Amino acid sequence: MVLTLMLGLPLVGALFILLLPETSENRSNIRNLNIMICFVNLLFSIFLLMNFNYAATADQFEESYNFLDLFYISYSLGINSLALFLIVLTNFIMFIIPFVNWDLEYKFKYSTICYLLLQTFILGTFTSLDLLLFYIFFELTLIPIFFIIFSWGGKDRVYAAYKLFFYTFTSSLFMLVGILYLASIHGLTSLKMVTGHGMADQFTQTILFLAFFGAFAIKIPLFPLHTWVPCAHVEAPTGGSIVLAALILKIGLFGMIRFAIPCFPLGFLVLRNTIIFLGVINIIYGSIMAMKQNDLKKITAYSSIAHIGFSVVGIGICTNESMLGSYIGMICNGIISASMFLIIGFLYERSKSRELGVVQGLAYLMPKYSVLSFIVFLATIGIPGTGSFISEFLITFGSFAYSKTLLLFLLFAMILGCLYPLKILSKTLWGIPQTPCELAPLRLHEKLVLTSFVSIILYVGIYPNSLISCFKKDVEKIVEKIDNIKMNNTEIKVE
């Protein structure tokens, strides 16, 4: 019941806010209500964290109602530890969003509603145990983010919103067909039924895996299908960028780990080399493109693409270490890219420019801001002591067992990955302010938000064991399943 409550609260809150009139006096009421809802949801996630049994591998807090049976959907929710941390991340980021949108005036009420709806839908994707229910939430996330970009975005917002919509809509329809194929075999599409039943043959699994992988690859985003991401990030408002980078793009990787790989292990084994290849291309391509850009948001978008490439490679390698690394990478990337967008948003509010090199010498102008952004950019590089180092290290370590060539590529990619943050640092924080301009220092809520992000990055980097011990069991379960299948099917080409 706790999961349904958690999902339902933002939805009910959104409906309630819809009934409130949008006046300037009401704005603070709406904001307070929003913060309260998000805070209660944060409490829910803390409750989940406290009551979760980390020793067990089965799904917990399960609940199931069958009122949508007719459409082959069962409303069944449940979480494992992999979903748990993403839920905490979601609730945390969504708690931050009202503070980010503090100064928003244009249709404030509807913006709040969009974000609250988005929270429900994203939580839905992380908690659903039924494939079709997952699909429904997966596609539902599209509508609020579409409107967020469409209504509160930049100059080219219409184009960006369309691109986002069509990429995701196209790929997800193929996933729908895949799910309905499973429904036609098993009757229902609950995760237990699909993973528990006898496996289909290799060809069918490969096709089904492709259908799922296509949908997730666009969300991740993987190399040839990534073009919507820079567009969407550049045009989206700061809040939208944060949600997009930190949460919506993580649905893709989560879907891979939670649904695609356990449901179609044979298909995964057939395609894993391709996945690793695409992941490596993502890292190299993302880093090179990030170096070429001048718009700070575009740089962040490409850096996010590059970082997510590491996680994809980790999933493709599929050893205990690499999987752990890619999961930590997912969470860290969420927080790092969110904080990068936040930093850029703060700068943009003050200087009205996102161009690299327009405002220099921030270390003089805004020293406190500069310290925090310095740490974030170092985390992007993957300096030891930050969370992204742990993930990159674990993935690189895992790649030893897979292939030495891959290891070389990964090392090369890591070097590439440290160039563009340094470029940003040298062109924004350092240097002498060219024009005498005064930038307002960070306000209290802005400081709080940014500091909390930075502290999480450092915490994961310094004491990763506290996280790893929590989701180790679930990762091992997936890897063990894949290993077993590898042993039993010797004809599959592994190397």
Add this chain to the structure above:
Amino acid sequence: MNYVFSTFWSESILFTFILFATQFVPKKKEKYGILFKIFGFSLICISILILHTGANTTENFLKFLLFISAGMILVNIHQILIEDGIATQEWLILFLNILMGGLIAISSTNFLGFFIGLELQNLAFTVLSALKKDSEYSFEPSIKFFICNTLSIFFMLFGIAILYYALGTINFDLLNQKFETTSYTILGYASIAAAFCFKFGIFPFHEWMLDLYKGLDNASLLCFNTIFKVTIFAVALKLYSVIFIHIPWLQDLIIFLCIISMILSSIGGIGQSDPKRLLAYSTIGNGCFLALGIFNGMNQQNYIFYIFCYLITNMSTFFSLLFLKGNLRTGLIFTQSKLSTTFLISVLALGGIVPFPLFFAKILIFYRLIESRAYFSTFAAIISAIISMFFYLKLAKAAYTSHYEEEETIHFWKIFFPVLLAILLLFSFIWAPLLGAHLTNLLQ
């Protein structure tokens, strides 16, 4: 005896209504509004009666849909007719005749009743669409509609005559029993199939529909898209169980044509800027998608469920378009925010994305396609869904861009009905399973 009574009482009441409408209309034109509302509410009452007292057959549900949609239209349409300068009394009578034609076509047990019903609809609609006398465009679609539909009905009559010559009967049940493949029966069935394609707007015979949509006034368009369409969908169901089920190659041919017209309609919609023409393409696409389902052996309760969802979505779209006067200016969201939001929701719902009822209906059809291993059809349906989503969004986009002029806003109670429909669309995940389960229980 009971069966015959339950089949025909609704038509009898409707006939009385038509008589009333011709004889006892008030002299003052201002009072027509009340008359429309009384008629509308009585039709809604009849629809509820049909649901509760009639036999649980597919025909009765289709009749229910016809009555309830007609009732809703009558309750809401009067003001629009006045604003469009259309003679309301004539409109009412013709509209009821169209409804009558649909009912006869649905409840007939032989091809003759079928023919009479469709022909009655044709004639009534021809006049109805030409009622807006001050517009030169309204005459053109009326004539086009008349010529095209008379041609199609002629094909049907030709087919019926040949069938009668070959098999000695035009009763559906007897035709099913006596079926044999001779060159005569094939010719007869094929010409009926051609007529069906014409009515449905399937690929080589779809052009008339596009022209019709462009020229028609809004009220007639609404009538065409609800009453007329439901009748045609009902006809498809009946023809499938009588004709197509026996002749596999004809089935395959129509499935193939449906696939082509789905893709054509989605591609054709991209370049269009006129909202009505866009909606015409959307109608063709949706209809062909439904036809794909029925020709792949989808069961009747799911078919009715789809029709119901389609009807609600369409009514919501067209009503909001009616109140916007068919004119999608930029910046509508600022001047008429409720109405433009309603329009946006309806258009997204037409695209069949997630929380809306057509999504659930789409799941049922996709499931059926996959279950019968019709992968090519599935693939085509996906492609066309993606492309047509583009023009649905294009329709929505017009309202949301930011140039606008100040304009009077419409009073909320006037647009209450489309807003209500939009709310229904949004909360479909509550009623869709209930309705689906109800239909499954009753029609099994």
